[in-house]
Amino acid sequence: MNILFLSGSYKKNHEILIQSIIRCLQHSGHTIDTEILPSREYDCILIFNKKKLKFIKQNPIFRKVPVIFSFCISDTPHEYTVDLGLFDHTIIFEDSNSSIPLSSFNNKNFMNMIYYPEDKRNLNPEKDISDKPAIYVNIDNGYFGEMIFLKILPILNQLNHYDFYCQCSKNYRPLLNKNIKILDDKHDPIKYIQKSEMVIGSGYPIIMALLENKKAIVVGEKGFGGIVNHENLDHHFRNFFQGRNGGKYDEYIPLDLLKRSIEEPHIPSLAPNITAYLNANNLNFIHDIENIVDSYRIIHDNLRNIPLTLKKEYLLMHHNNRYWIVNHLLGTFHKRINESECAILSMFNKGCTPQMILEQYPEYESEVMEFINELIAMKILVRYYGNKDMRNKSRHIIE
Missing domain, CATH: 3.40.50.2000 (Glycogen Phosphorylase B;)
Known part of the structure; x- marks a missing residue:
């Protein structure tokens, strides 16, 4: 895969983690660019810390490939205020524990800290002039x-x-x-x-x-x-x-x-033991990235037949004679919709395919697909895997 990796660092741990991610991906056979090359077609965008989000906001590339946002859990207060519509998935590195709610982040994966050591260096450090250990x-x-x-x-x-x-x-x-x-x-x-x-x-x-x-x-x-x-x-x-x-x-x-x-x-x-832990952790990280990209391709290559559901953070609200998509975890009004759009969204309660929607509204095929594509791009509609826990029990329209 060709991966665009944009990163921001304000801690020593960030620098080590960023270089470990790059080495981990490269040693798995993936091509990594740390800046946008106009001639390159990318399979995904990986962003570490929100500082570099501004580089993709006005670039059409981020609407064409999955965007993965990542940060360390100890930096949650600093990284929390991000535009959720810019990315498809979140990887949260557990460098510490946090009681701050992380529910708003899209499709979260929690992961141990990545470390991929440099090729063995023969530093042969000079001892200071001292007999002390x-x-x-x-x-x-x-x-x-x-x-x-x-x-x-x-x-x-x-x-x-x-x-x-x-x-x-x-x-x-x-x-x-x-x-x-x-x-x-x-x-x-x-x-x-x-x-x-x-x-x-x-x-x-x-x-x-x-x-x-x-x-x-x-x-x-x-x-x-x-x-x-x-x-x-x-x-x-x-x-x-x-x-x-x-x-x-x-x-x-x-x-x-x-x-x-x-x-x-x-x-x-313990060198062999810690090496085994690191290798397993790094492999999980690679698998997560590859699975995210594969899932994105599956949705967009066969969109009409892929079951989708309204992301569990959202519910539909009828308020002051208007219909809204509301993020009930944050209490924010996310998007205003009309009554017909609300009816369409209600059908995604139990994992509905766009084709099932089109069968009920055949005369509005282009408008319905445009609406569905918009909601996918905004990360409001996500792939449904048949997991009952993914269903939002508050899916009914609340007044």
Whole structure:
């Protein structure tokens, strides 16, 4: 497939995720463009973060192929205000947990964070002039990242027989002993992971450490997760290495347990295990993209005979002698329609094909198909798979 991938980044995690998506798609045999090439015909458009949506709004290409919008769940408040009519599907990467309602996004898939490592690099990092073992510290700078670093700082200062490489604010320099080196956001994590004995942190740095067979200690927004081992790897992977099982935001970090984990001599060898998790996750991502494109083709190649249904977020309303399509989850009036159009939409309650509609309105074939195509383009009518849960129990017209 030819895929147009437009992305916006305002976090370090975004940059890693974007490059992982590109490598993942390329290694699966797909062609990726990161800007629109007029001479290229695309099979789909994949957008990461809403910043690049403006590039397709006035381009007719986005009405001809499926548009997939993606973002990280921790960025929901930033990415929530998007024009839902611009995309067909949503992929939400679970870098954290969120209680914000995500119902309005079109045809959602929730997915673990993608990571596709670069081809093996022989960095051979130079050791600093020191006989001390080194520890790399990198905690996701989310809602509580800096606060978590301050919580564990006393232990880092106490363990002066280690050298620490820490990603943190330069403003903390007066609080740190001389064995602690501050790294900025632009540093290469792999370089410091390879010359360290272990890694303390959350998210991507833990994955990178496991791939290098380094000891990884999870300390994140959900508390102290301890040393990653064979027993807890599955849980940590599905929670993007953000803390302990059942942990809460900004909870107490037991410094005595952290110190004991640092001094624990046993290092689990987990590179093959984490590689298997990543490969399976990346394969699921590829399958999702390919299935979305195939489903779009099926609808548009045989539109008249494909069962469609009104998307479950919408219902029909009769208000002030007017008919409306209403998004009942957000309470917004989405589109005004006439009485005949309302009658047609009502027929899509249980998964109706356009051909069934045309059989009842043969004299208005062109108008009916134009109306159906408009609703498909607006993502109001979607493919019906025979799943009873997809039916909107409020499908009747409400006054």
